[in-house]
Amino acid sequence: MKIALAQINPTVGDFVGNTKKILEYAARGEESRVHLVVFPELAVCGYPPADLLEKSSFVARAEQVTAELAEWTASAGRPALLCGTVMAATSSVGKQVRNVAALLDRGKVRFVQQKMLLPFYDVFDEQRYFEPAAEQTLISVGGEPLAITICEDAWNDKGFWPRQMYPVDPVERLMAQWKTQPEERAGQQRIIVNISASPYWQGKPQVRQSMLTALAVRHGAYVAMTNQVGGNDSLVFDGSSLVIRPDGEVGARATSFSEDLVVFDTNDREAVAVDAEVDEVAAMWDALVLGTRDYVRKCGFSKVLVGLSGGIDSALVAAIAVEALGAENVIGVGMPTEYSSLGSIEDARKLARNLKVRFELLPIHDVFAQYQHVLQPLFAGTPFGLAEENLQPRIRGTLLMALSNKFGALVLTTGNKSEMSTGYCTLYGDMVGALAVIGDVMKTRVYALSRYVNRVREVIPWETIEKPPSAELRPEQLDTDSLPPYEVLDPILEAYVERYCSAEQIAEEQGVDVALVRSVLQLVERSEYKRQQAAPVLKVTKKSFGMGRRFPIAVKVQV
Structure with missing residues (x-):
């Protein structure tokens, strides 16, 4: 099967601009004679749309645009499109919006896979808006069954993480469906497609790749992940879309921090060279x-x-x-x-x-x-x-x-x-x-x-x-009249602000006086009122100041 990963940079709410970009990359996929062009999570409306999702007109516009994009696929020979978008929930109870991957094929929305795992930590607040999927279903494209997942749905592999965050694993459920039909699946390849809006922070691309590699090897499947690229408010999305083969080798990789289209064929057995070392400063x-x-x-x-x-x-x-x-x-x-x-x-x-x-x-x-x-x-x-x-x-x-x-x-x-x-x-x-x-x-x-x-x-x-x-x-x-030297100060701050270590843990770990550590931590605690009035901060570490770090201002903390 021949698939294109369309790593695009959407703008939240720009339905006209996002549609133009999706159609541009869809046409490039058509030129490459692919069966499917895969776009990132919420590519139609941009990610994260936040409280725009509470406007029914916003959701209705996303559904309208998705239907218009489906019309593009009506012409003979054009590939199917897999687009992240939002749709109104169908249930009479629960949240009113769904985060979905819409399969657009032969002029219509042929299949919709709803996101099951909704992250509610750090910068993510998806449980505030979305209704989680009750089930996952394999869908056939170009004669091959696809397991379609949306970002977090692929991040709960018990074989990779020391502790699962959710009681269910959508990928495991999808692979279980494959196993129930061994005769029908004979000779077919396992393909897991993941559409993502996974933000960058230092070391994140490496963790993401390792996690996807473990997933591919465990299930003996191709894992193709298309990730959003670009900046939206405080968040920066690195792209770094890639394909992992069943043997754990990288089969295709997009450039990082820029738009790209990557085409791969599951019949191609050649791996892509991977840099042994990553320059974190350059990233x-x-x-x-x-x-x-x-x-x-x-x-x-x-x-x-x-x-x-x-x-x-x-x-x-x-x-x-x-x-x-x-x-x-x-x-x-x-x-x-x-x-x-x-x-x-x-x-x-x-x-x-x-x-x-x-x-x-x-x-x-x-x-x-x-x-x-x-x-x-x-x-x-x-x-x-x-x-x-x-x-x-x-x-x-x-x-x-x-x-x-x-x-x-x-x-x-x-x-x-x-x-x-x-x-x-x-x-x-x-x-x-x-x-x-x-x-x-x-x-x-x-x-x-x-x-x-x-x-x-x-x-x-x-x-x-x-x-x-x-x-x-x-x-x-x-x-240094007011602060310790930065080579002493920064490790203390990193441990406290980013890893939530205690004063005693920091003192022991870094070999510094606990009184010095406490004096630094007191400065941190006393300055929360300033930070909450600061300009938006570009997030490039695991824990930045802003929406991913929520602390009260009026509080007395023992450090």
């Missing part, structure tokens, strides 16, 4: 670039603003923005005060020259002085401190938002995950913006990504990478 870079590009463009914008301080965080964000949108669509703004070093100003200029972006210098000395003058009657007799320090980023935030309003450019925030974790950031100041590009990137990883940017030539000035990090909000300030 994270690609994810951040794709997430930034799609967030800006899918929100209807083309240009962005980045406040350039001469520091490494803003430099990395600017480099990502240029890669994502082009230098002509990025504006860098330097806003120095009396505490900004001449070196930092020059580093910002040099970065702008290297990136070939427009750079504007707006000194804020006078504005800062005027703020202090207005506040002097109330601040009289108090020492210069945090209030005065935070006035500076708040002035910068105000200016950036004024430029955003004037020129229709989105502001990209430049704070990293280490800062967001500990609250080492200013609410309504450097946190102002539309997207926290590196809000899921620890400071130590910021350095690794910056060196990756410079792998061919100097883009981010080496002076920026090598100098001690500083917010430059008071004379001779360094980050």
Whole structure:
């Protein structure tokens, strides 16, 4: 059987654009003379549609578009299409919407497989909307029976996971149907098709492939997975669609982080070469670039603003923005005060020259002085401190938002995950913006990504990478005045924020003083109110700030 995996980048709610894209890839599949073209989960309406699913008009539009797509398959010789979409539930009880894989063939919706396992953890909230399938059924396409599954339906293999999350395994049920008809199935190949919208985070593609490989070997089946690619809000989908043969070898693979069409034939016995090592830094870079590009463009914008301080965080964000949108669509703004070093100003200029972006210098000395003058009657007799320090980023935030309003450019925030974790950031100041590009990137990883940017030539000035990090909000300030060194801090934060380890576990695991660990964890707990007012964060680790990490603000936690 010849199948095409159509790894596309849909936009949530863009039925016209998504339909055009589906038909484009369907036509490419027709040119390749395939029997079936497989599209990702909810490709018709985009994933995740969230509370749009509660609008009956949205669901009705998805059903209408699905029927229109089916009409394309009416012409002789055209392949069948397997499209992820939403449909109204048929039951009089339970949820009102179904997450389905619709088999479009010979001009009609010939078969519908409903999703059975609805994830309700991390960033997933599908039990809020969908009615789970009561059963799974094999369906024949091109004379071959297919076991059709939707994303999570393939993620409950007891032979792979140490603990199953669900009491049923849809794939196991489908394979059981195969075994009940041995004579009818004689000579036929086992093919498991999975349509997915599986988000990226560091290490996820490798886990996904290992899981699918275990599934293929256990059931002696071809496993073909088509995954969505692109950014939708905080989520980045890497694609990485692939086919695993019954012997566990990779039979076909799509590129990661870009649209692709991959054709494979079950009669082809050749395996695809697999890289022995995965460059996680390169993958994270690609994810951040794709997430930034799609967030800006899918929100209807083309240009962005980045406040350039001469520091490494803003430099990395600017480099990502240029890669994502082009230098002509990025504006860098330097806003120095009396505490900004001449070196930092020059580093910002040099970065702008290297990136070939427009750079504007707006000194804020006078504005800062005027703020202090207005506040002097109330601040009289108090020492210069945090209030005065935070006035500076708040002035910068105000200016950036004024430029955003004037020129229709989105502001990209430049704070990293280490800062967001500990609250080492200013609410309504450097946190102002539309997207926290590196809000899921620890400071130590910021350095690794910056060196990756410079792998061919100097883009981010080496002076920026090598100098001690500083917010430059008071004379001779360094980050280490307020925080442990990042090489000590980041492993503590990773263990607490991403793995939920206790202070005692972290101290023992990392060989650091438990009192130091507790002081860091207290910073994390006290800063929840800031994080819940932050811009959306591009998710690139297993646990990011945002909808996948839900904690109360008003709480007293013993650390």
